[in-house]
Amino acid sequence: MANQNGKMYGLTILSPIIDDPKIKVSHDSALRMFLQNMPRHSHSPFANVSGTHICRLVVMDDVVFVGSPAKEEHLKSKYLVFNSNLYGGLDAYLEEMAGKIPDVVDNIWSHCVGYPGAADPKAFAAYMKKCQIETTFFFADVNDKTVEQTLRALQTKVEFTAFIEQNQGRSPAQLQREFAAFWERVRRLPLPPAGARELGTGQAAGA
C-alpha cells in the first residue's frame, strides 16, 4: 500500500469546502482566516497529536491551467487539503485528533461538506476516510521513528556535543565519572516540546 513507508503513513485528505453564496464571509475565506490565526510551533494543536511528524493544511482553490494547447478547466468546489506524515496506524491517529483537539477539528472541518463533528471520534475517522485519496508514491527518508524517539535523539545529539566541548583534557578516571553523571542527567531530561522553534542545549552537559 503506497500510503505506507516503513512505519510512516502518508495521509492525504481532500475535503470539499461548503459553497454557500448566501453568507457574508465565504467558508473558504473564514477557514483561511482561522488557519492564519491558529497557534504555531509548540502551541500548535498538532503538537498534541502524538503521531504527527509534519502536517499541513491548504485551501486548494482550483486546478491550474498550464497554457494552450492544454484545455482550461476549473473545479466546481474548493477543497481543504490535509496532508500528514504520521507514525502509526490511521484509525488511531484520526481518533486521537478528534479526542485531543476536538475544538480545532470542529473549527476547521465545519467549513466542509458532510462533516459529522468531532464528538464521535469514529464518525470523524469514517468521514476523513471518505475524503482520503490514496497516496501513489510516498517517500520518507527516516521511516521507523516515533516523534518522541526523534526529539529524544536530537536532544541527545546536542547535549553530547556540549559534553564533549566541556570535558576536553580530563583524566581518564574523571572523564569516566563525568560521562556516567552526564548519561544519568540526559536520560532524566524532559522530552523537548514537539513543535518548539528551538532545542535547548547544554542542560545535561555538566560543569
Added chain:
Amino acid sequence: MTNINGKAYAMNAVTPMKAWKTPILRLLFFLLGVFKSRQKGLIDLSFIHFARWVIVKNNQFPRLAPEQPEEQLHYDYLLFFSNFNGTWNEYIDAFSAVLSSGLDLIWRWSEKFPGAVPVTAFKRYISLVQFDTDYYYTAYPYATTNDVKAAIRVDDALQEFANDSPRLTPEQFQQAYLDLLVKVQADIGALGPAPMGT
C-alpha cells in the same frame, strides 16, 4: 501563506495529465516502490523529510452530498507535496541538477512539462503549478533531514557506549570514548540556523 517553518519548506504542486497516461505513471511509481535502489538519488540528496505524489482521477475528487456539484474534469491531476530543507531555489536547482532524468520520468506525463533541464523553464513551470500552504506544522522545525539522521546515529552509538562503558577501567574507557568520538565526529555539532533567502 506559510510555506516555511524553521528549516522545512512545504511545497504543493498540481499538474494536469491526460487520463490515458495515468496507468503508465502508476506503473512507474509501483516500480520505484519495488526497486528501492531507484530511490537512491532522493536518499542521497538527503534534504527531503517526506514527499509524496498523489494521482487524483478526474472522477475521484470527493463528493459528499447531493447538493455538492459534481466535478466534470477532462484531466486527471498529479498532486505533489514535499517537505524539504533549504530555500525554494536551492531545492529546484538541486532537483534539476541531480534528479533530472527521474523528474522527467514522473512529470513528462503532465501537460506542457518542459523537462527538468534547463532549470529556468523548469522553475517557471513549477512556479505556475505551485500553490501556497495555509498552515504548516513540524514537530522539529530546527532540524534538517541530515540533523535527524545524524541524531539517530549519535543516539544509537551513545546507547551502546553507555551500556558497555561502566565495566571498563578508566584507561580502557578513555580509549573507547576516543573511538566513539571518531565514529560520530561527522554527526555532532550545533544544529545551526535556518537558511535565509528564497
